[in-house]
Amino acid sequence: MKKISRPTPTAEGLQLDVARDEFVTQWGSIGSAWGINRTMAQIHALLIITSGPLTTDEVMEELKISRGNAHTNLRELVGWGLVRSVIRKGERKEYFEAEKDVWKMFCIIVRERKRREIRPAINVLKDCIDRADGLKSPDAVAFTKQTKALCEFMEMADGVLSKVVRSEQSSIVPWALKFLK
Amino acid sequence: MKKISRPTPTAEGLQLDVARDEFVTQWGSIGSAWGINRTMAQIHALLIITSGPLTTDEVMEELKISRGNAHTNLRELVGWGLVRSVIRKGERKEYFEAEKDVWKMFCIIVRERKRREIRPAINVLKDCIDRADGLKSPDAVAFTKQTKALCEFMEMADGVLSKVVRSEQSSIVPWALKFLK
DNA sequence: TTGTATTTTCAGTATTTAATGAAAACATAA
DNA sequence: TTATGTTTTCATTAAATACTGAAAATACAA
Structure with missing residues (x-):
């Protein structure tokens, strides 16, 4: 498994990370007020603010959740049609990206x-x-x-x-x- | 505590009871899909289809729930403004009725x-x-x-x-x- | 084939949320 | 005041829900 590569954190980068974390976390609690599973809302939030598609492993890593959890909720999001799976030719991993509009x-x-x-x-x-x-x-x-x-x-x-x-x-x-x- | 008086069940009465039960039960599950506590939705449903106001005890009896549960959820409904409490003069009990419109x-x-x-x-x-x-x-x-x-x-x-x-x-x-x- | 990467499932566990019931607080009448 | 009816609180218990992690299934390349 490849480790996710990350640029050296700069002051700006940290500030952005804080904003992104805040967004993901809060979107999670907003979701659960509306009867949506917290993790599902968080994954959705993460994919919305991520430019490229992510793999299951990257989602696991970002949100510190188990494979089963990530898998189930990604499938659920695909089921809703809010997320689609992308397959890059030459790669075996499945990627996921959110509808952003x-x-x-x-x-x-x-x-x-x-x-x-x-x-x-x-x-x-x-x-x-x-x-x-x-x-x-x-x-x-x-x-x-x-x-x-x-x-x-x-x-x-x-x-x-x-x-x-x-x-x-x-x-x-x-x-x-x-x-x- | 006064026992709730009920007319002798007729065929029609039973049929109505079934319809009412179905409504209350199903409204409960619909509510929980929308992030609303099941009991709260059921009490709301019950009050909506009941012509007169009900006491806490009557709600407990109808839904077979505890006093604490009935109390908490009635208060919550009053907090939302979906239910108001009614006090009949000469009586000490508090009654509750739902906004029906x-x-x-x-x-x-x-x-x-x-x-x-x-x-x-x-x-x-x-x-x-x-x-x-x-x-x-x-x-x-x-x-x-x-x-x-x-x-x-x-x-x-x-x-x-x-x-x-x-x-x-x-x-x-x-x-x-x-x-x- | 066989080996390896990846996805899927699911029994077991943890966490969160809701419900109970009895005691305490409160309110009113006598 | 005391007695009695009623509401409120809340520690405990129960139920529902979500999560983990490892094993099984699947897919594909060699």
């Missing part, structure tokens, strides 16, 4: 969350509505009314997000924004 | 997440930018560029959400929607 990142995350979380939630709501729909008691009527309201709201949100994300370009939202208040 | 719920959640998560994230980014800004190396320039892009995006998102939520009325988003694509 912020708007594209946003679109990917929105699409995945729609698919993984919003859609299932809507299905659950529909299921509950079906079970209670037609029941006559006041309780049942109230229940149906409330779940229907929730369901309609989520479908609306789902639709808005679809449209926002459809164009895949960032100018539309700021533009539409002019019309809001 | 879906649009209001949405506004509360957006405002709180902005405050608790988006704003702090923006501050972290600004801090990282400050540390690296002015450094001349190509790595530093790339780092600054990337973090600035992220920061600007999040500020934009913050602004959009502020406007969406400002009016506190649901008609604006569907209206603005017409302009999207």
Whole structure:
């Protein structure tokens, strides 16, 4: 295994390293507030601020984590579509690089969350509505009314997000924004 | 402690109970996918589909959870503003009821997440930018560029959400929607 | 083939997060 | 005041989640 080569640390270099560490660490805690595994968020952060693609070993080294951990979370990120694997010809190692365009990142995350979380939630709501729909008691009527309201709201949100994300370009939202208040 | 009175279960009543249970349970798992404590989401779900306000004991009974757990999560929900406590005159017990209007719920959640998560994230980014800004190396320039892009995006998102939520009325988003694509 | 580099898996362990339940604190009525 | 109902706290325990590291599987070159 090749040792990662590093330039002799200069004052500037150290300052940058501090900023990068801060970014990676904090992105990790922000991620976990949003229900994302801390390590996954940190790897993502690391790849976002690294110009070239990195190998699993380099990620392990940078974040001081085990191979299994690095491997699993890199795969997860590839699964989300936030990171792609790159194979350099003549080399056997797999490299990983993040999508860096912020708007594209946003679109990917929105699409995945729609698919993984919003859609299932809507299905659950529909299921509950079906079970209670037609029941006559006041309780049942109230229940149906409330779940229907929730369901309609989520479908609306789902639709808005679809449209926002459809164009895949960032100018539309700021533009539409002019019309809001 | 007074036992909760319940009508004799009918076929319809049972069917409703199943639907309610399903809703509460599933809302719990949806919540945890979004970084919200499962019990907190379940209590919220329970209060949303219950017409009258409930006491801590009733919540404990319905969800089969301990007093401490019910207490803590009810307080947390009150802290978010999603649930308010109600005191009935002549009674010593505290009652809890949820905000039921879906649009209001949405506004509360957006405002709180902005405050608790988006704003702090923006501050972290600004801090990282400050540390690296002015450094001349190509790595530093790339780092600054990337973090600035992220920061600007999040500020934009913050602004959009502020406007969406400002009016506190649901008609604006569907209206603005017409302009999207 | 066989050897070597690399990736993947997963049982075991550690860490983090959430829940319990009983005691303490508090509030009100008698 | 004392008695009683109610809320709050918090040390302990339980459950969920994440991580490690080594072994197995895979891929490829010689």
